[in-house]
Amino acid sequence: MRERAGRLLSRVEAAAASADANVAAGAAEELGRLQLPEEAAGQSALEWLRVKPAESSVFLTPPEGAKGVPPWIAQVYMRFKLRHLFAGAWELDASPGSADFAPLPVDIPTPAAADVSAVAALLAKAERPVIVVGSQATLLAPRADELRAALESLGAPVFLGGMARGLLGRNCAVHVRQNRGAALKRADVIVLLGAITDFRMDYGRSLGRRAQIVAVNRSAADLKLNSPLFWSAAVSAQADPCLFALALTTKIGSRRLALASRLAPWTAELKAAEVAKEAANAAKTRAPAFGRKGADHRLVNPLELVHELEEHLPDDSVIVADGGDFVATTSYVVRPRGPLRWLDPGAFGTLGVGGGFALGAKLVRPTAEVWLIWGDGSAGYSIAEIDTMTRHNAPCIALIGNDAGWTQIEREQVPMFQSDVACVLDYLPYDTVARGYGGAGVKLLHPPKEAGADGDDDESTARRLGAMASVINEAQRLNKEGKAVVINCEIGKTDFREGSISV
Numbered sequence: 001m002r003e004r005a006g007r008l009l010s011r012v013e014a015a016a017a018s019a020d021a022n023v024a025a026g027a028a029e030e031l032g033r034l035q036l037p038e039e040a041a042g043q044s045a046l047e048w049l050r051v052k053p054a055e056s057s058v059f060l061t062p063p064e065g066a067k068g069v070p071p072w073i074a075q076v077y078m079r080f081k082l083r084h085l086f087a088g089a090w091e092l093d094a095s096p097g098s099a100d101f102a103p104l105p106v107d108i109p110t111p112a113a114a115d116v117s118a119v120a121a122l123l124a125k126a127e128r129p130v131i132v133v134g135s136q137a138t139l140l141a142p143r144a145d146e147l148r149a150a151l152e153s154l155g156a157p158v159f160l161g162g163m164a165r166g167l168l169g170r171n172c173a174v175h176v177r178q179n180r181g182a183a184l185k186r187a188d189v190i191v192l193l194g195a196i197t198d199f200r201m202d203y204g205r206s207l208g209r210r211a212q213i214v215a216v217n218r219s220a221a222d223l224k225l226n227s228p229l230f231w232s233a234a235v236s237a238q239a240d241p242c243l244f245a246l247a248l249t250t251k252i253g254s255r256r257l258a259l260a261s262r263l264a265p266w267t268a269e270l271k272a273a274e275v276a277k278e279a280a281n282a283a284k285t286r287a288p289a290f291g292r293k294g295a296d297h298r299l300v301n302p303l304e305l306v307h308e309l310e311e312h313l314p315d316d317s318v319i320v321a322d323g324g325d326f327v328a329t330t331s332y333v334v335r336p337r338g339p340l341r342w343l344d345p346g347a348f349g350t351l352g353v354g355g356g357f358a359l360g361a362k363l364v365r366p367t368a369e370v371w372l373i374w375g376d377g378s379a380g381y382s383i384a385e386i387d388t389m390t391r392h393n394a395p396c397i398a399l400i401g402n403d404a405g406w407t408q409i410e411r412e413q414v415p416m417f418q419s420d421v422a423c424v425l426d427y428l429p430y431d432t433v434a435r436g437y438g439g440a441g442v443k444l445l446h447p448p449k450e451a452g453a454d455g456d457d458d459e460s461t462a463r464r465l466g467a468m469a470s471v472i473n474e475a476q477r478l479n480k481e482g483k484a485v486v487i488n489c490e491i492g493k494t495d496f497r498e499g500s501i502s503v
Helices: 011-019 021-026 028-032 045-051 071-085 113-125 141-154 180-186 199-204 241-286 302-312 325-333 354-364 376-382 385-391 407-417 430-436 458-480
Strands: 129-133 158-160 189-193 212-217 235-238 317-322 369-375 397-402 440-444 485-490
Touching: 113 189, 113 212, 113 235, 113 241, 129 141, 129 180, 129 241, 141 241, 189 241, 212 241, 241 302, 302 325, 302 397, 302 458, 317 325, 317 354, 317 376, 325 369, 325 397, 325 407, 354 369, 354 376, 354 385, 369 376, 376 397, 397 430, 397 458, 430 440, 430 485, 440 458, 458 485
Parallel strands: 129 158, 129 189, 189 212, 212 235, 317 369, 369 397, 397 485, 440 485
Antiparallel strands: none
């Protein structure tokens, strides 16, 4: 039986082999043992290898007792790979300035007039339109304020996701933060501006089945992701979402006032539902939270913590999110103050980017107060950047929600497998770690129960909020003095976001 030895040689590799006279001459015996296909009849092994189709296999009959790949094949392969890796390395003109290392031009697809007109016609008839804006809409960063004004002028309710968070500021009449799924089910027109129908939209299944859907995306693949399997678009526009929105408002023109007036009741209805949902969430802030230290050791309620943080963020703050459960809780509550003031790991949840993202944000906006919202698991990937922040005078404030575990994973793993294996961490002293790297560290714990205190009354709530405010103010003071600060807050578990998945 013939035994296949080595790997398939492509035309390029074959040329490399035949061009090396020393290797070819020294491999005469091996070449004689090559088993060539019938279409190679009348040709020598080297002649066939020069023109061999890439999909054709070459077999070798190994000598008696030989094992593994014959040396000449390994030599040919490694020499080819070396040449391929460094090909053209010395071909640049030696004269100064002859090489062009400028970034390659970016192809930004512009909206087609027919698509813009079609969407304008849909909005003119819509009773319950919804606009969903994704990260891609902010790629044209210098035009973010124009995009903000355009969306506000339409009057349709807008949901923001990813890097688009903050695009409409802290409080905007058309920005709706809660109940997106319910709104999408009721909508009659849905405009996806850079939003992708991946797991975040249940692969398109969260879109209303009776809605006219408009998809706008730079990527042809993302434009039709999971379509027509779970959804289909009335208009598919391969264009930059920001440019499309600007063209759309120009097309609607003076009719925008009438459109906004007609849609005002629908937008107000969704805003009212948002207020009710946030009130319900706020009510959960007073619930006792416990962790791995036992039911007799109360910890900080993470929902209460981020509500307090929201009250202390200045208008020039930038928020960097790097974590799982704690970051997701923060995203429900904290409102970025403006466009391009929210950075997160993106759809793939690439934990560990927080330190680098925060450094970049501080260097770009040195006067801004940069807050890094860290989970205790994700902090382990880049907490050493506190040293970098210190050495390069780019101080940020990191708030670590220390729940001693990979809680986002644990939420799904324990109900499924009845095991928390690999999810358990410890309440480590991250504030001490920060001081070791030259920064400042402060610790936030639940205030001890006062003697004679009973239940969770207003006085106890005031003490908790006071303790949080004191620590946040102290961190801001240290930061203004040029210190990179870590707030190590031991948080407990709540039923907020119960059942959320760990994708």
